Amino acid sequence: MEYALEIESVGKHYKGFTLNGVSLRLPRGYVMGLIGPNGAGKTTLIKLIMNLVRRDGGAIRVFGLDNLANEAAIKSRIGFVPDEPRFHEDATLEVLASAVAPFYAEWDDRRFRTLAGEFDLPLGKKFKKLSHGTKTKFALALALSHGAELVLLDEPTTGLDPVFRRRLLDMLAGLLQDERVSVLFSSHITADLERTADFVTFLLDGRVVFSNPMDQLAERWAVVKGGREMLDADARAFLEGVRIRPHGFEGLTSRIDDARRRFGNGFVIERASLDDIMVLYGREGAKHDD
Amino acid sequence: MTTETLRRDWILLRRDWILHRRALLPAALIFATFQVYFVIVANHPTLWLVLTCIYMSFLTVIPLNRDGKFRALAWSCTLPVTRADLARGHYVTAWTLAAGLFLVALALAAFVPGTKLSAAMFLNPNRLLLAAGITAFILALLLPFTIRFGLIGILLVLVVLQIVGAVTFVVAETTGSMDIVEGRVGAAFRALADGAAELPEILSIPVFLLALVLVNWASYKIAVALFRRRDL
Numbered sequence: 300m301e302y303a304l305e306i307e308s309v310g311k312h313y314k315g316f317t318l319n320g321v322s323l324r325l326p327r328g329y330v331m332g333l334i335g336p337n338g339a340g341k342t343t344l345i346k347l348i349m350n351l352v353r354r355d356g357g358a359i360r361v362f363g364l365d366n367l368a369n370e371a372a373i374k375s376r377i378g379f380v381p382d383e384p385r386f387h388e389d390a391t392l393e394v395l396a397s398a399v400a401p402f403y404a405e406w407d408d409r410r411f412r413t414l415a416g417e418f419d420l421p422l423g424k425k426f427k428k429l430s431h432g433t434k435t436k437f438a439l440a441l442a443l444s445h446g447a448e449l450v451l452l453d454e455p456t457t458g459l460d461p462v463f464r465r466r467l468l469d470m471l472a473g474l475l476q477d478e479r480v481s482v483l484f485s486s487h488i489t490a491d492l493e494r495t496a497d498f499v500t501f502l503l504d505g506r507v508v509f510s511n512p513m514d515q516l517a518e519r520w521a522v523v524k525g526g527r528e529m530l531d532a533d534a535r536a537f538l539e540g541v542r543i544r545p546h547g548f549e550g551l552t553s554r555i556d557d558a559r560r561r562f563g564n565g566f567v568i569e570r571a572s573l574d575d576i577m578v579l580y581g582r583e584g585a586k587h588d589d
Numbered sequence: 590m591t592t593e594t595l596r597r598d599w600i601l602l603r604r605d606w607i608l609h610r611r612a613l614l615p616a617a618l619i620f621a622t623f624q625v626y627f628v629i630v631a632n633h634p635t636l637w638l639v640l641t642c643i644y645m646s647f648l649t650v651i652p653l654n655r656d657g658k659f660r661a662l663a664w665s666c667t668l669p670v671t672r673a674d675l676a677r678g679h680y681v682t683a684w685t686l687a688a689g690l691f692l693v694a695l696a697l698a699a700f701v702p703g704t705k706l707s708a709a710m711f712l713n714p715n716r717l718l719l720a721a722g723i724t725a726f727i728l729a730l731l732l733p734f735t736i737r738f739g740l741i742g743i744l745l746v747l748v749v750l751q752i753v754g755a756v757t758f759v760v761a762e763t764t765g766s767m768d769i770v771e772g773r774v775g776a777a778f779r780a781l782a783d784g785a786a787e788l789p790e791i792l793s794i795p796v797f798l799l800a801l802v803l804v805n806w807a808s809y810k811i812a813v814a815l816f817r818r819r820d821l
Contacts, residue, residue, distance in 0.1 A: 346820075346821070349666070349667055350666070350672075351663055351666055351667070351820070351821045352820040352821065353817070353818065353820060370670075370671045370672075371597075371669045371670050371671050371674065372669070373669075374667065374668065374669035374670075375669035379667045381663070381664075381667075384664075385659060385660045385661050385663065385664055386659070386661055386664055387608045387609075387655065387656075387659045387661050388659050389611060389612075389659075390607075390608055390611075394607060394608070395608075397607060398603075398604045398607040398608050399604075399668070401600040401603065401604075402600055402604075402668045402669050402670065403669065
C-alpha cells in the first residue's frame with residue numbers, strides 16, 4: 300500500500316510534556332482524524348510533520364520521502380491549516396495571497412478566487428480585521444489552491460460557525476474524489492471526525508493509544524454501564540477507563556467478548572462512540588466524577 | 590549556486606518587498622530626511638560613511654523584526670522552502686536594502702545644496718570597501734542573532750551592554766581607575782576604527798573582498814544552524 304504519511308517512533312521533549320514514540324500511517328487517498336484532549340500532543344505532531352519543531356528521534360516520511368531531507372519538495376505538496384493562522388496583520392488578503400502564490404509551481408489563482416468567493420473572504424480587508432473563523436477560512440483557501448496531495452488541518456473547525464463547519468467537512472469529502480489527496484485532521488470535536496474520517500488516531504499524554512480504521516473501532520471498543528455497587532475490583536480489571544455517576548458507572552472496554560461474559564445481566568454494553576473513548580479512556584473513576 | 594536557489598532567493602526577496610514595503614518606505618523616507626540634514630552638517634567623509642553604514646545596517650532587519658512582531662515566522666516555515674533558504678533570503682533582503690539605502694545616501698551627498706560632501710568622494714575603491722566592510726560586519730553580527738531571537742534578542746543584547754557599561758563605570762569610579770578605563774577603551778576604539786579604515790589598504794582589494802564574503806558566509810552558516818534549532 301502507498302502511504303501519504305508514515306510516522307515511526309517520533310519523539311519530542313518539552314519541559315513538562317513529552318511526545319513519546321508516536322507511530323502512525325496514513326494511506327494515500329484517505330482521511331485520518333487525530334483526536335485527543337487539549338495538551339495530548341496533536342499540534343506538536345502536526346508541527347513535527349511540517350518541521351516547525353525539531354524532532355528528538357524517529358522518522359517522518361511524506362510520500363515516502365524524509366520530511367527533513369526533502370523539506371521544500373514535500374511542503375510544495377502539502378496544504379497546511381494551523382490551529383491559529385498568523386500572517387502579517389497589516390497586509391490585505393489579496394497581498395498575502397500574492398506573496399504566497401510564487402512559492403508553488405502548481406498555484407491555481409482561479410481556484411483561489413473561486414474558494415475566496417465561496418468562503419466570502421474579503422480580499423481587500425487587512426488580516427488583523429478578520430475573525431478567527433475567517434482567518435481559518437483564508438488559510439484553508441491558500442492550502443487548497445496549489446494542488447496539495449496531503450492536507451494537514453490542525454483543529455480547523457474551532458471557531459467556525461456550524462454551517463461552514465458542515466461545508467468544510469463536505470469539502471474534505473469532495474477532496475477525496477481525487478484519489479491522490481489525503482487528509483490528516485486534528486480535532487477534539489469527535490462528531491466532525493465520525494462524519495469524515497477513514498482512520499482515527501487517539502493521542503493521550505503524548506502517546507498513541509490506538510491508530511485504527513474507523514470501522515474497527517465499533518468492533519474493538521464498547522461502553523459498559525451498570526450500578527455503582529456492581530463496580531468491584533474484578534469489574535474494574537476489564538475497563539480501560541471508568542466514570543462514576545450518582546446512579547451508576549460508565550466504563551470503557553476493549554475486551555468486548557470477555558466483558559459480555561463477565562458482566563452479563565444487569566449491565567448494558569453498547570458500542571462506544573469516539574466521544575466515549577476520548578472521555579472515558581484512562582479515567583479512573585475519581586470522586587470528582589460523582 | 591543553482592537556478593532553483595536563485596529562484597527561491599528571488600521569490601523570498603519579492604515576498605519581503607510585498608509584505609514589508611508599507612514599513613520599509615516610511616523608514617527609507619526618514620533615513621533620507623536625516624541624510625539631507627546629515628550631508629549638510631557632516632564635514633568628514635569617513636565619519637559620514639561610518640555613521641550612514643551603521644544607520645542603514647540597522648534598518649535592514651525591519652522585515653525580520655516585523656515577521657517576529659506578527660509571529661508570522663512559523664507561517665514562513667510552512668512555505669516550500671528550507672530554513673537555509675529562509676535564512677539566505679533574509680541576507681539577500683538585507684543586502685538589497687543596504688545597497689538601495691546607500692545609493693540614496695550617495696545621491697543626497699551629491700545633490701543636496703550646501704553639502705560639503707560629494708559622490709566622487711565615495712566612489713574611490715577604499716571608501717566603497719570601507720562601506721562594504723562596515724555593513725558586512727554589522728549584518729554578520731546582527732542577522733544570526735535576529736533570526737534566532739528576534740527583536741527581543743536585540744533589545745536583550747543592548748540591555749546587557751548597558752549593564753556591562755554601568756558596572757564598568759561603577760567599578761572604575763569606586764576603585765579610582767576611571768582614567769585608566771577611559772584611556773584603554775578609547776584606545777581600543779581608535780585602533781579598531783583606524784584598523785577598519787586602513788584594512789582595504791593593507792589587504793589587496795581581492796583579499797579584502799574575499800574576507801567580506803567569508804565573514805558573511807560564516808555568519809550565514811551560523812544563522813542557519815541557529816534557525817534550524819528554533820522551534821516555532
